[in-house]
Amino acid sequence: MATQSRHGETQVSERAQHFLKALVERYIKDGQPVGSRTLAKDTGLDLSPATVRNVMADLEDLGLVLSPHTSAGRVPTVAGYRLFVDSLITVRPPSEEDVETLRLRFAEVSDAKTLIETSSRLLSGITHLAGVVMLPRHERNAFRQIELLPLSGSRVLAILVTSEGEVHNRVIVTERTFTPSQLEEAANFLNRMFTGQDIKGVRKRLLEDLQHTHRNMDALMMRALTLAQEVVESAERPDDCYIAGQTNLMEFGELASMERLKQLFEALSQKREILHILDRCIEAEGVQIFIGDESGYGLLDDCSLVTTAYRVEGQVVGVLGVIGPTRMDYQRVIPIVDVTARLLAAALRQ
Amino acid sequence: MATQSRHGETQVSERAQHFLKALVERYIKDGQPVGSRTLAKDTGLDLSPATVRNVMADLEDLGLVLSPHTSAGRVPTVAGYRLFVDSLITVRPPSEEDVETLRLRFAEVSDAKTLIETSSRLLSGITHLAGVVMLPRHERNAFRQIELLPLSGSRVLAILVTSEGEVHNRVIVTERTFTPSQLEEAANFLNRMFTGQDIKGVRKRLLEDLQHTHRNMDALMMRALTLAQEVVESAERPDDCYIAGQTNLMEFGELASMERLKQLFEALSQKREILHILDRCIEAEGVQIFIGDESGYGLLDDCSLVTTAYRVEGQVVGVLGVIGPTRMDYQRVIPIVDVTARLLAAALRQ
DNA sequence: GTTAGCACTCTATTGGAGGGAGTGCTAACG
DNA sequence: CGTTAGCACTCCCTCCAATAGAGTGCTAAC
Numbered sequence: 001m002a003t004q005s006r007h008g009e010t011q012v013s014e015r016a017q018h019f020l021k022a023l024v025e026r027y028i029k030d031g032q033p034v035g036s037r038t039l040a041k042d043t044g045l046d047l048s049p050a051t052v053r054n055v056m057a058d059l060e061d062l063g064l065v066l067s068p069h070t071s072a073g074r075v076p077t078v079a080g081y082r083l084f085v086d087s088l089i090t091v092r093p094p095s096e097e098d099v100e101t102l103r104l105r106f107a108e109v110s111d112a113k114t115l116i117e118t119s120s121r122l123l124s125g126i127t128h129l130a131g132v133v134m135l136p137r138h139e140r141n142a143f144r145q146i147e148l149l150p151l152s153g154s155r156v157l158a159i160l161v162t163s164e165g166e167v168h169n170r171v172i173v174t175e176r177t178f179t180p181s182q183l184e185e186a187a188n189f190l191n192r193m194f195t196g197q198d199i200k201g202v203r204k205r206l207l208e209d210l211q212h213t214h215r216n217m218d219a220l221m222m223r224a225l226t227l228a229q230e231v232v233e234s235a236e237r238p239d240d241c242y243i244a245g246q247t248n249l250m251e252f253g254e255l256a257s258m259e260r261l262k263q264l265f266e267a268l269s270q271k272r273e274i275l276h277i278l279d280r281c282i283e284a285e286g287v288q289i290f291i292g293d294e295s296g297y298g299l300l301d302d303c304s305l306v307t308t309a310y311r312v313e314g315q316v317v318g319v320l321g322v323i324g325p326t327r328m329d330y331q332r333v334i335p336i337v338d339v340t341a342r343l344l345a346a347a348l349r350q
Numbered sequence: 351m352a353t354q355s356r357h358g359e360t361q362v363s364e365r366a367q368h369f370l371k372a373l374v375e376r377y378i379k380d381g382q383p384v385g386s387r388t389l390a391k392d393t394g395l396d397l398s399p400a401t402v403r404n405v406m407a408d409l410e411d412l413g414l415v416l417s418p419h420t421s422a423g424r425v426p427t428v429a430g431y432r433l434f435v436d437s438l439i440t441v442r443p444p445s446e447e448d449v450e451t452l453r454l455r456f457a458e459v460s461d462a463k464t465l466i467e468t469s470s471r472l473l474s475g476i477t478h479l480a481g482v483v484m485l486p487r488h489e490r491n492a493f494r495q496i497e498l499l500p501l502s503g504s505r506v507l508a509i510l511v512t513s514e515g516e517v518h519n520r521v522i523v524t525e526r527t528f529t530p531s532q533l534e535e536a537a538n539f540l541n542r543m544f545t546g547q548d549i550k551g552v553r554k555r556l557l558e559d560l561q562h563t564h565r566n567m568d569a570l571m572m573r574a575l576t577l578a579q580e581v582v583e584s585a586e587r588p589d590d591c592y593i594a595g596q597t598n599l600m601e602f603g604e605l606a607s608m609e610r611l612k613q614l615f616e617a618l619s620q621k622r623e624i625l626h627i628l629d630r631c632i633e634a635e636g637v638q639i640f641i642g643d644e645s646g647y648g649l650l651d652d653c654s655l656v657t658t659a660y661r662v663e664g665q666v667v668g669v670l671g672v673i674g675p676t677r678m679d680y681q682r683v684i685p686i687v688d689v690t691a692r693l694l695a696a697a698l699r700q
Numbered sequence: 701g702t703t704a705g706c707a708c709t710c711t712a713t714t715g716g717a718g719g720g721a722g723t724g725c726t727a728a729c730g
Numbered sequence: 731c732g733t734t735a736g737c738a739c740t741c742c743c744t745c746c747a748a749t750a751g752a753g754t755g756c757t758a759a760c
Contacts, residue, residue, distance in 0.1 A: 035753050048703050053754070071710045071753045110505075111521045147497070151515045153700065155460075159509065159517055165501045167509055167519040171461045247619070250612045262600045269597070385722050398734050403723070421722045421741045703760070714749080721742085729734075 012062060012083070019043060019055050020064055021088040024076045028327055031253055033073035078292040078326070081304070085289050085330055094335045098126050102340060106347040112136065112166075117242050119320055119344045124245025127333050129324035130268065134241040134278045136310075136317035136348065141166070141235075143194040143202045146228060148183040156183065158231040162199060168235040172227055186224035194228075203232050241275055243268050243323075252325045254302060267299040268323070278319040281307045287334050292326045302326055306333050310341040312348050320344065362412060362433070369393060369405050370414055371438040374426045378679055381603060383423035428642040428676070431654070435639050435680055444685045448476050452690060456697040462486065462516070467592050469670055469694045474595025477683050479674035480618065484591045484628045486660075486667035486698065491516070491585075493544040493552045496578060498533040506533065508581040512549060518585040522577055536574035544578075553582050591625055593618050593673075602675045604652060617649040618673070628669040631657045637684050642676045652676055656683050660691040662698050670694065 012020070022042045026034045034042075036049035036056060043052075056074050059065045064080035067073065076084065102122055109115050116133050123131030142163035149157040154177045159169045178186075194202050206229045210222075246268055249255055255264065267273060277295050281288045290305040300323070307321030321337050322328075362370070372392045376384045384392075386399035386406060393402075406424050409415045414430035417423065426434065452472055459465050466483050473481025492513035499507040504527045509519045528536075544552050556579045560572075596618055599605055605614065617623060627645050631638045640655040650673070657671030671687050672678075 033753090037753080049753090050703055050705095051701080054702085057755080067754080069710055070755095071708085071751095073753070110523055145499070147511075149495070149511060149515070155515070157511065157515045157517070159511070161497075161499060161507065161509070165499070165505070165507045165521060167507070167517060169517040171515060173460060247612050247615045250608055250615075256608060258600055258606060262597050265597045265600075383722090387722080399722090400734055400736090401732080404733085407724080417723080419741060420724095421720095421739085423722065701760105703758100705757090705759100707754105707756090709752105709754075711752085712750090715747095717744105717746085719742105719744085721740105723738105723740075725738090726736090727734100728736100730732095 012059075012064070015045075016055050016059055017083070017088055018045075019052065020059060020076070020080060021084060023056075023059075023065060023074060024080065024084045024088070025331075027076055028329055028331075031327060033068055033075050035073035038073070078294065081291045081326060081330075082294075085291070085334075089331060089334075091335050092331050094332075094339050098336060099339055099343075101126065102343050106343050109347070112164075112348060115344060115347050116318075117244075119340060120242040120244040123320065123322050123337070123340055124248055126336055127322050127324070127328075128245075128248050128251070129322040129328060129333070130246045130249055131244045131320075131322050132241055132274060132278070132307075133320040133344075134275065134318045136312070140315065141199045143197050143199055143232075145195065146187055146190045146231070148187045148224075148227060150178060150180055150183055153177075156227060158227050160228075160231045160235055162235060163196075166235070168231055170231045170234050172230050174223065174227075178223075186221065186227070189221055190224055190228050199232060199235060203229075206232060241271055241278065243271070243274070249324065252327070254325050254327060260302075263299050264303070267297070273297050273299075274323075277305065278307060278321070281319045281321075282309055282316055284309065287338050288321075289330070289334075304328055304330075306330070306337050308337050308341045310345040310348075312345055317348070362409075362414070365395075366405050366409055367433070367438060368395075369402065370409060370426070370430060371434060373406075373409075373415060373424060374430065374434045374438070375681075377426055378677055378681075381677060383418055383425050385423035388423070428644065431641045431676060431680075432644075435641070435684075439681060439684075441685050442681050444682075444689050448686060449689055449693075451476065452693050456693050459697070460700075462514075462698060465694060465697050466668075467594075469690060470592040470594040473670065473672050473687070473690055474598055476686055477672050477674070477678075478595075478598050478601070479672040479678060479683070480596050480599055481594045481670075481672050482591055482624060482628070482657075483670040483694075484625065484668045486662070490665065491549045493547050493549055493582075495545065496537055496540045496581070498537045498574075498577060500528060500530050500533055503527075506577060508577050510578075510581045510585055512585060513546075516585070518581055520581045520584050522580050524573065524577075528573075536571065536577070539571055540574055540578050549582060549585060553579075556582060591621060591628065593621070593624070599674065602677070604675050604677060610652075613649050614653070617647070623647050623649075624673075627655065628657060628671070631669045631671075632659055632666055634659070637688050638671075639680070639684075654678055654680075656680070656687050658687050658691045660695040660698075662695055667698070 019039065023034055023039055026038065026042055036052040040047055040049045040052045056065065060074065063077055064083060065074040066077055068075060105118055105122055109118050116135055120131040120133040144163050145161045147159040151157050151171065154174050156172045156174055156178065157169060158172055159167065161167055206225055209225055210229065246265060249264065250261060255261055277290065277297060287306060287308045292304065293301045295305055302325060303323055304326045305321055305323050307319055309316040309319050311317060320341055322333060369389065373384055373389055376388065376392055386402040390397055390399045390402045406415065413427055414433060415424040416427055418425060455468055455472055456465065459468050466485055470481040470483040494513050495511045497509040501507050501521065504524050506522045506524055506528065507519060508522055509517065511517055556575055559575055560579065596615060599614065600611060605611055627640065627647060637656060637658045642654065643651045645655055652675060653673055654676045655671055655673050657669055659666040659669050661667065670691055672683060
């Protein structure tokens, strides 16, 4: 059972951990509070329910489990899940079949956008949870070419192509009209100035140039810089993600209340908060797990996130993962998220 | 009550229609089967519940209403709703406030894509239903410029700009690699050949040219045609729509069963069937309504669609509308859908 | 440390009972 | 003949009590 270390740090005995593991696994399987009798059988240790009850009482004191009411079994708390995933879990390698599915489906697709979409579908399909993939951000994306085309009125269509083959376009309303040749000249100017440079750098340089108007520069070029500024900004902000399989979350009893579900779905379609959370995973090594309120986003309180970054040439370019109830099958989900990230990375690399 | 016309066509008496109208309005308001006592008060005709009951029995024989069980009130059937929206309904003009909201929000946005998104948000926000907007298809969209850029390996980035200022881009994997200058030459060739022409025509011409290889033409140009073909196709197929406010549908008791809702949400995220239904509205004049199973798509059986096409310069370019339970407030929704379509059209026209 | 036994608590289910809403029918009324 | 009051009937919903079941905590014994 629990022993108190010299420094007041609470510790959990070997055996108690073993019980906790069995309990979490059982609860994940059934979704029902698990009682002492059941657990006694599960552990294989041939102990009586009464003994198990003693251990459970200790685990409850430590805040690792709790019973929903006096005469129900025990359910893991967030802290319980945490201990479980941190030190008790034995991950099952992803099934050969699942890996094969992933591999095949990735092989069918070639462009980045569809790959992202496919990843999120596959994640949700295989795990029966909601899959989420953040769009890749190219840290080392370079300015390649800009094109400025006149539209009707005083609107200009600006198209920016990056070295990664992404195309960003934006309609910009200007205060005066330009002739096609003026625009062409402006585009040439920008291309001469920036081609091959890092997008981030370009953006910085643009900002500087626009502020230091004392640099002598004719009005057209000034204007060109403003146009470029706008489209570069949109290229810099790929703040979007794909979420698939939200409906899978309706299957879980613990989320089944209508209002709960409504909030959850709205949260997912907002995306903003989700992106914010995913952003925090970008630095971390390996699979990252947020359990219940650990995400810090109230609406996901009874959900968990399992995420990992995916890399191209060592550089983290995005994050993917799944969202599901705290009571999800971590043992199965973790390796799937992991392998999906690897395969997506490989596919992006071509 | 009901009288039988000489031709066996079933008719509904003036008074019965009046009752049906009152019943539908009441049912839309409360969502409860409406009984004879309630209805007697609603009509204002100062008749006793017993009389009302007689009329209701007739309406039931005609299949316009039914009672869920022996001792409940009556509920409109699909046929009942149909008669209601076709000849009984008195639409309320959209509230000044709603129109103002629409106007303001549309004024904020300038590019087409965001306008579409905004429309669908606004529709769902104002009606508290799910809003859906089909992307505009430009019947008279012309080829303006094509750009071919080499990527790593044997991949080519093809960018097509249309006269409407839309940018379509696509990564194409070729069987052999091209030098930048070859690609430039190919692009020049295509631009000379097609600039200013209708996209549809371009596509047709491309197909022809590719089939009649006997026209003497060097391999590079052949290949250029294939590239153009691919990107033109993607420009021709804007088969997509925005759906917003799906979660609003969870508020309605009649859709509240979990599995029902799950199917519905999946149907909505599929989009394919929805698009198919919307497609059927493209020809129709004015607001089109599908009630219950009239849409022919089983999963929408207890839903209704209220849609209308929106036009730019007389040409239908898309369809928008809302999806909600059959028991939706048609009187309010219809004019809102109508005015949204007009305002969107105006905004697209700039 | 482990176990059996026991009293206790809480939940979930069941089966009436009663109230309420609304109907259909019939007979009477103007 | 349309309209109405009255009445018996049906069905649903809610409340209530009783019961069975699961699981606990505690104590005392092994």
